[in-house]
Amino acid sequence: TEWNVSLWGQRRAFTEHVEKLAELVEERSGGEFTMAISYGGLSNNRENLDGISIGAFEMAQFCAGYHRDKNRAITVLELPFLGVETLEQEVAVANAVYAHPAVQDEMAQWNARILMTSPMPQYNLVGTGEPRDTVEEFDGMRVRATGGIGQVMEAAGAVPTSVTATEAYNSMESGVVDAVAFAQHAHLSFGTIDIADWWTENLNPGTVNCPVVVNIDAYEALSDEHRAILDEAVGEAIEHYLLNYAELLQRWDEVLLEKGVQKVQVDQAEIARLRGNADPIHQAWIEEATSNGLPGQELYDLTVQAVADNAPE
Amino acid sequence: MATTSSVLTDGTRLSRTDRALLRLESLLNLAAGITIFALVLLAIANVLMRKLLNAPVPGYIDWTEQFMAIFAFLGLAYVQREGGHIRMDLLVGSLKGRVLWLFEFVSVLLMLLVVTALIYGTWFHFDRSFDFNAPNWSTDSSIDIALPLWPAKLAVPIAFAILWLRLILQLWAYGRALRTGDPRPVAVPLPEDPAEQASKEAASVAD
Amino acid sequence: MDQLIDMRALLDGVDTFTVSLWLSGLLLVLVVIGVRVAFAAAFIGFLGLALHFMGNQGFDRGLITAAKLTGQVPHSKATQYALSLIPTFILIGYLAYYAGLTRYLFEAAKRWIGWTPGGLGVATVFATAGFAAVSGASVATSAVFARIAIPEMLREGYDKRFAAGVVAAGGTLASLIPPSAILVIYAIIVEQSVGKLLLAGFLPGLVSALIYGGLVIGLAKLRPDLGPAIGGFTWKQRFEALPGAMPILLVVFIIVYSIYFGWATPTEAGALGAGVVLAMALWQGMRWGQLKGALMEAAKLTVMIFAMIWGVLIYVRYLGFAKLPEVFADFIAGLDYPPYAILLMILLVYVVLGMFMDAIGMLILTLPVTFPAVMALNGAEAGGVGALGMTNEEAAIWFGIIVVKMAELCLITPPIGLNCFVVAGVAQDSKMDISVQDVFRGASPFFIADVATVAVLIAFPGIVLWLPGLMG
Numbered sequence: 001t002e003w004n005v006s007l008w009g010q011r012r013a014f015t016e017h018v019e020k021l022a023e024l025v026e027e028r029s030g031g032e033f034t035m036a037i038s039y040g041g042l043s044n045n046r047e048n049l050d051g052i053s054i055g056a057f058e059m060a061q062f063c064a065g066y067h068r069d070k071n072r073a074i075t076v077l078e079l080p081f082l083g084v085e086t087l088e089q090e091v092a093v094a095n096a097v098y099a100h101p102a103v104q105d106e107m108a109q110w111n112a113r114i115l116m117t118s119p120m121p122q123y124n125l126v127g128t129g130e131p132r133d134t135v136e137e138f139d140g141m142r143v144r145a146t147g148g149i150g151q152v153m154e155a156a157g158a159v160p161t162s163v164t165a166t167e168a169y170n171s172m173e174s175g176v177v178d179a180v181a182f183a184q185h186a187h188l189s190f191g192t193i194d195i196a197d198w199w200t201e202n203l204n205p206g207t208v209n210c211p212v213v214v215n216i217d218a219y220e221a222l223s224d225e226h227r228a229i230l231d232e233a234v235g236e237a238i239e240h241y242l243l244n245y246a247e248l249l250q251r252w253d254e255v256l257l258e259k260g261v262q263k264v265q266v267d268q269a270e271i272a273r274l275r276g277n278a279d280p281i282h283q284a285w286i287e288e289a290t291s292n293g294l295p296g297q298e299l300y301d302l303t304v305q306a307v308a309d310n311a312p313e
Numbered sequence: 314m315a316t317t318s319s320v321l322t323d324g325t326r327l328s329r330t331d332r333a334l335l336r337l338e339s340l341l342n343l344a345a346g347i348t349i350f351a352l353v354l355l356a357i358a359n360v361l362m363r364k365l366l367n368a369p370v371p372g373y374i375d376w377t378e379q380f381m382a383i384f385a386f387l388g389l390a391y392v393q394r395e396g397g398h399i400r401m402d403l404l405v406g407s408l409k410g411r412v413l414w415l416f417e418f419v420s421v422l423l424m425l426l427v428v429t430a431l432i433y434g435t436w437f438h439f440d441r442s443f444d445f446n447a448p449n450w451s452t453d454s455s456i457d458i459a460l461p462l463w464p465a466k467l468a469v470p471i472a473f474a475i476l477w478l479r480l481i482l483q484l485w486a487y488g489r490a491l492r493t494g495d496p497r498p499v500a501v502p503l504p505e506d507p508a509e510q511a512s513k514e515a516a517s518v519a520d
Numbered sequence: 521m522d523q524l525i526d527m528r529a530l531l532d533g534v535d536t537f538t539v540s541l542w543l544s545g546l547l548l549v550l551v552v553i554g555v556r557v558a559f560a561a562a563f564i565g566f567l568g569l570a571l572h573f574m575g576n577q578g579f580d581r582g583l584i585t586a587a588k589l590t591g592q593v594p595h596s597k598a599t600q601y602a603l604s605l606i607p608t609f610i611l612i613g614y615l616a617y618y619a620g621l622t623r624y625l626f627e628a629a630k631r632w633i634g635w636t637p638g639g640l641g642v643a644t645v646f647a648t649a650g651f652a653a654v655s656g657a658s659v660a661t662s663a664v665f666a667r668i669a670i671p672e673m674l675r676e677g678y679d680k681r682f683a684a685g686v687v688a689a690g691g692t693l694a695s696l697i698p699p700s701a702i703l704v705i706y707a708i709i710v711e712q713s714v715g716k717l718l719l720a721g722f723l724p725g726l727v728s729a730l731i732y733g734g735l736v737i738g739l740a741k742l743r744p745d746l747g748p749a750i751g752g753f754t755w756k757q758r759f760e761a762l763p764g765a766m767p768i769l770l771v772v773f774i775i776v777y778s779i780y781f782g783w784a785t786p787t788e789a790g791a792l793g794a795g796v797v798l799a800m801a802l803w804q805g806m807r808w809g810q811l812k813g814a815l816m817e818a819a820k821l822t823v824m825i826f827a828m829i830w831g832v833l834i835y836v837r838y839l840g841f842a843k844l845p846e847v848f849a850d851f852i853a854g855l856d857y858p859p860y861a862i863l864l865m866i867l868l869v870y871v872v873l874g875m876f877m878d879a880i881g882m883l884i885l886t887l888p889v890t891f892p893a894v895m896a897l898n899g900a901e902a903g904g905v906g907a908l909g910m911t912n913e914e915a916a917i918w919f920g921i922i923v924v925k926m927a928e929l930c931l932i933t934p935p936i937g938l939n940c941f942v943v944a945g946v947a948q949d950s951k952m953d954i955s956v957q958d959v960f961r962g963a964s965p966f967f968i969a970d971v972a973t974v975a976v977l978i979a980f981p982g983i984v985l986w987l988p989g990l991m992g
């Protein structure tokens with residue numbers, strides 16, 4: 001069996017678990033079950049679910065925030081200020097939500113079954129000028145932040161500003177935006193860190209959720225042996241991902257030092273005020289999900305509970 | 314400025330159908346042009362409002378991408394009617410009469426095949442983003458401010474369907490020319506030598 | 521159906537790579553017999569996908585999967601934000617003409633540099649270079665200047681071939697000096713920063729203009745009968761000509777200023793420029809009929825270009841499933857020749873193809889295969905320097921400028937050279953006795969200038985990479 005796997009961009013920390021999975025599966029099936037990973041050759045990143053649904057390839061990665069209406073249930077994981085602190089916690093919370101029948105039903109409409117998550121660190125802000133570490137200082141700040149993070153910033157008086165990721169560097173350099181919210185690896189690859197003056201270490205405003213899914217028909221057509229190999233490899237693939245990302249985060253501290261970027265610790269009282277702004281957004285999510293026939297309250301409670309249960313010591 | 318069309322007309326039903334379709338096609342192409350114009354204005358508004366009022370157009374990129382579907386597709390049939398889609402006419406430019414009409418017929422037939430597949434495929438692309446029971450009828454949305462994508466996706470099969478009609482009409486016209494051997498048939502763009510073609514290009518920038 | 525045609529059996533023993541080569545050959549045949557390129561490419565792409573999925577899923581399901589996959593490409597590829605610039609760049613060209621910018625620009629260039637040998641030719645080169653700063657399309661630039669510059673040169677007794685050739689070649693500068701539709705298309709296809717590519721084109725565009733100017737002066741010195749110097753303008757007259765040409769400078773200034781001082785992203789700055797030119801055109805008394813005409817023409821050209829983009833990308837999607845680019849890239853990387861020799865071979869292929877093809881079509885059609893090959897040729901590690909002496913990102917930008925220059929070259933080479941056709945068309949339209957052959961003959965020396973430009977850019981990649989390097 002050969003599976004086509006649709007990813008995008010280039011091989012990077014964000015795709016290491018898929019690469020590892022392919023390696024493990026091939027090894028353990030004695031080369032009988034292989035995965036051909038393509039970076040952008042099979043689909044656009046925003047159409048990976050479509051490709052799974054029509055049976056164009058067997059496995060793919062996507063981010064819920066790229067198209068919230070395609071995957072309303074898992075967008076609960078992208079709500080701002082859920083309080084997730086580590087990648088391990090992120091994995092546990094995602095798995096709890098993925099196991100909910102409402103999520104599985106919604107994915108099944110795309111003929112998709114979630115195999116694993118791709119834990120992303122919190123989208124902390126990188127910015128130019130004086131560090132912004134109070135709610136007052138967010139007032140009037142032009143920030144590149146999409147979706148829920150943009151909304152919560154807006155509630156605090158910031159101005160969400162629409163620029164593409166590839167233009168983020170240029171926009172920051174020229175002052176079109178004052179700050180950009182990305183995960184660390186994106187701050188590195190889009191170069192925003194190169195001209196930044198500060199980075200919020202503990203603001204933790206939220207993140208995106210990016211599952212790896214398989215086509216249900218293809219999954220069920222696997223021999224029992226191959227399916228077992230695949231299922232069992234997931235844990236190790238995630239472990240590999242976490243180890244690899246931890247190295248990247250270690251390098252992150254060096255980069256900050258090297259570029260002279262100040263680590264900003266936002267006061268807990270200020271974060272609490274921002275979380276207050278997030279509450280109406282959470283409520284709105286619950287209501288919208290419910291009106292859409294999803295168990296909104298249940299999914300939300302499940303998420304909040306999982307965050308609490310898996311909090312780092 | 315108006316491009317002189319090299320499509321002949323007469324009183325036949327074929328030619329009248331051609332002109333009726335042309336009215337629709339021109340209208341859609343003009344809508345595409347006006348959209349281009351509107352997007353220029355939107356971009357300027359975004360820059361000025363951001364700089365002067367610190368209030369950029371929310372979801373500016375999302376909006377732009379939605380409207381791109383209009384100017385990228387609505388003019389498809391109009392351009393085909395005018396014979397504008399890029400091709401290499403080294404060979405067909407040297408052909409005349411029935412042989413030429415045969416080549417044109419086959420060429421349009423191939424287009425018809427792929428456009429049929431495209432109508433099917435783009436329709437389902439729309440269909441996956443649309444659900445009567447979902448909020449905003451939407452099952453696919455833009456990244457920043459979650460605009461429903463189905464209106465833009467619906468524009469595509471519609472544009473292809475109009476192109477499909479245009480291709481049927483051209484098959485009819487070429488088929489008739491093939492039968493009658495008419496050297497200057499109506500309702501299809503007539504071959505021009507490069508110079509003729511270029512003088513039209515030139516006329517398009519004349520005062 | 522599945523029993524009747526078992527694609528698996530049919531394709532047994534024929535590997536996907538071979539099939540993809542055959543289909544690519546068939547695409548070439550379709551293009552040669554005159555099928556509209558966008559649809560020929562879409563057809564072959566669909567056919568290839570159909571064969572691919574029939575092999576895996578049987579006839580019926582395979583066909584449906586292929587059609588659905590094909591149907592994804594037009595919307596998803598055509599509605600990418602960076603491509604929104606293309607119609608803007610096209611519209612600017614039409615509007616600038618109505619704003620009278622071109623006429624003033626040529627007059628100013630004439631008064632300031634007409635005193636050089638072949639002075640009006642040199643003036644044309646630099647006026648087209650100036651106009652290039654607001655126009656994003658070569659063909660439109662040549663069309664506009666043919667109307668203004670050629671009659672004046674003929675009046676002054678210039679050789680008609682020479683006059684027509686300068687205009688045809690000068691038009692190509694519009695695609696290097698930003699804004700440039702073709703550079704945006706390149707950036708989209710190879711997934712590089714649009715802003716960096718636009719900046720990268722600026723200095724090569726100037727170098728190219730200088731080489732053109734030098735060539736004109738050289739030719740005029742060698743053969744004074746080509747055209748006299750046009751002197752005798754007083755400094756007063758020279759300065760009087762400037763205000764009319766100022767708007768171009770104003771547009772350029774606004775674009776540069778707005779990017780530099782945080783008013784706009786590079787993408788938005790293009791729209792700002794269009795807005796200024798539009799205001800000027802309206803100021804000059806442009807009427808609704810003219811605006812409508814400009815919008816119709818801009819929409820038409822836009823659809824033609826976008827159809828090429830999604831049509832060819834359907835074919836590319838098929839290649840993705842057939843894994844042809846990877847195989848070709850591996851083949852190139854495995855060749856036992858020096859990297860620059862291989863690069864030279866690729867460029868030679870472009871010269872040959874360029875004789876027969878349209879610039880944008882050629883680029884879109886070839887890049888999916890040549891770009892990965894050139895990247896493999898450079899073969900740098902992440903952040904490191906490769907065989908071409910640059911990082912992979914630098915190589916991507918550098919190759920973009922080189923390949924766009926090659927594509928522009930094809931606009932002035934026979935038998936199919938759009939700029940030359942357009943110039944001849946304008947000439948005939950205005951009752952000048954200039955044939956297509958005359959224009960091709962007149963443009964032929966510029967072929968040498970273009971080869972020289974490409975050689976300079978290969979020898980000194982810094983010319984390309986310096987400005988984008990400042991962007992970080």
Ligand code: NA
Pocket residue numbers: 651652653654655656657693694695696697698699700
């Ligand atoms: Na230009």
Ligand code: NA
Pocket residue numbers: 874875876877929930931932933934935936937938
């Ligand atoms: Na050529």
